[in-house]
Amino acid sequence: KKIIIINGPNLNLLGVRETSIYGNQDFISYFEGLKGDFQELELHYYQSNHEGAIIDKLHEVGFSYDGVILNAGAFTHTSVAIGDAIAGIKTPVVEVHISNVHQRETFRHHSYLAKNCVGVICGFGLNSYKLAIHSFV
Numbered sequence: 001k002k003i004i005i006i007n008g009p010n011l012n013l014l015g016v017r018e019t020s021i022y023g024n025q026d027f028i029s030y031f032e033g034l035k036g037d038f039q040e041l042e043l044h045y046y047q048s049n050h051e052g053a054i055i056d057k058l059h060e061v062g063f064s065y066d067g068v069i070l071n072a073g074a075f076t077h078t079s080v081a082i083g084d085a086i087a088g089i090k091t092p093v094v095e096v097h098i099s100n101v102h103q104r105e106t107f108r109h110h111s112y113l114a115k116n117c118v119g120v121i122c123g124f125g126l127n128s129y130k131l132a133i134h135s136f137v
């Protein structure tokens, strides 16, 4: 199976950024471990700080891949356009968050994406991504 993890804005700074919320590990090293854990899968990774680039990537993979795991960062709470992109593609999308967004500021409680996703996983640290992969295997 072909699965891609798409990370949105500021997630390139994982391991450096707000470590009390997001932890000390950078995503590239975490992703290397994931590939070891799921050798039977074809796992891909993409990160962008740009809303349109995330939409372009969803269009690119969304008719051939078996799954998308999307942490759209703050765009989760603002982007009607990413929500529409998810609705427009064929590949199922799982929304993930590292932190439990429901324990945080009220503006993080709403997602413009969740309605068009098969499910949402949040609050398990980087393990949220692994749980999302399990939903596809």
Ligand code: DQA
Binding pocket: 009, 010, 011, 071, 072, 073, 074, 075, 076, 096, 097, 098, 099, 100, 101, 108
């Ligand atoms: C996040 C939660 C968002 O509210 C925030 O803007 C992020 C990261 C998470 O993974 O916990 O950038 O998506």
